[in-house]
Amino acid sequence: MPDLSLQTAMVSYGHTKPLIDGTVHSDRINLVHVPVSPIPTAFRRMVRGLEYDVSEMAMSTYLCALAHHKQITAFPAFVLRRFEHDEIYYNTKSGIESPADLIGRKVGLRSYTFTPGVWARGILHDAYGVNSRDVTWVLYGDEHVSEYKAPDNVIPALPDSDMVADLLSGKIDAAIRPGKVNSSDIKPLIPNADEAAQDYFLQTGIYPISHAMVVKNELLKRHPWIADELYSMFKSGKERYLKYLDTANDLDSEDQAISRMKQIIGPDPLPYGIESNRKSLQAFMDFNVQQGIIPESFKWEDIFTPV
Structure with missing residues (x-):
């Protein structure tokens, strides 16, 4: 032993x-x-x-x-x-038609520092020209590292808010990993995400x-x-x-x-x-x-x- x-x-x-x-x-x-x-x-x-x-x-x-x-x-x-192109969902009633339309919008997520969000924002910047500073990020949880202070364009959701409910109602325009949503109004932001992720890997070598x-x-x-x-x-x-x-x-x-x-x-x-x-x-x-x-x-x- x-x-x-x-x-x-x-x-x-x-x-x-x-x-x-x-x-x-x-x-x-x-x-x-x-x-x-x-x-x-x-x-x-x-x-x-x-x-x-x-x-x-x-x-x-x-x-x-x-x-x-x-x-x-x-x-x-x-x-x-894992590939991360399939993490972002949007409300089709928001007027968003492409990833570039996230600029100036509100996007929900559990925390700003969680890894899928970092990868998703990085891919949005690299592949679609969306700078994370040009989006308002709405948090529905807190950070693991309690001392961390997020940038000014990161704001908390209202108390007792639910990310899926806010996405459906239009209080936020899109979300990263919102969880299960039973509505035809909510769709993946990046079409053919698996194919897009494979192309991104083949072009950049980033896995x-x-x-x-x-x-x-x-x-x-x-x-x-x-x-x-x-x-x-x-x-x-x-x-x-x-x-x-x-x-x-x-x-x-x-x-x-x-x-x-x-x-x-x-x-x-x-x-x-x-x-x-x-x-x-x-x-x-x-x-x-x-x-x-x-x-x-x-x-x-x-x-x-x-x-």
């Missing part, structure tokens, strides 16, 4: 499940899985109270946390990523990263070898999963989605490490600075543990 047990909060994805069920294990570390649902609750607890030893973490929350001197460090196991893994700095100082051991475990879990995708005949819907990504991304649809993700990481860093999530860029090598 390993001497070091680490309280670990993460989702049981196909590639992390082997770490949770013990199929992938270490002689030096015992990962004690702490179920947290929904997983953003863990991000909040980690950046506010360091409640876990190891935690899954949204990328923009991580950058924002570092800007406010939170004592965590990531290792580059990117456990969740949006959503979540990485972080460790408390206190543990890294006491046990500097932890990062290498954890990264090795996560790589082993992913390698087992990729072999399973190649051989199994009973893939569920999530497995099928990852398997389809291989046709676009290549043999490894879940690349780990800094170098193989540099274009995506740099784009994301730039988006966070442009949007006022962080005041200035970090060097990725400075904010990921060397592995």
Whole structure:
């Protein structure tokens, strides 16, 4: 039995499940899985109270946390990523006909710093010429990093407001991830979003990263070898999963989605490490600075543990 047990909060994805069920294990570390649902609750607890030893973490929350001197460090196991062109919905009665029509409009979202919103705003800027400063962003929740102060064009929704209800009524013109909406008046802003996302990837090489893994700095100082051991475990879990995708005949819907990504991304649809993700990481860093999530860029090598 390993001497070091680490309280670990993460989702049981196909590639992390082997770490949770013990199929992938270490002689030096015992990962004690702490179920947290929904997983953003863990991000909040980690950046506010360091409640876990190891935690899954949204990328923009991580950058924002570092800007406010939170004592965590990531290792580059990117456990969740997806194309983000399908995140934005609009009310067809608003007069919006294209992404460029968001300029001067009100767009709802859960929080300004949440990662899908950062990616969506970055894509709007890069591909459609919509500067985030030219949109009023209406928040229906708060930020994980409580010290964060949003730009002046970010405003709170009225107390007890509901994003879907406000979208349907026209109080906001569009929304990022509004949730389920049963109305023909609400449609995706970017038509043929899957095709548009694939084209964006082929043109830019950017494959949006959503979540990485972080460790408390206190543990890294006491046990500097932890990062290498954890990264090795996560790589082993992913390698087992990729072999399973190649051989199994009973893939569920999530497995099928990852398997389809291989046709676009290549043999490894879940690349780990800094170098193989540099274009995506740099784009994301730039988006966070442009949007006022962080005041200035970090060097990725400075904010990921060397592995």
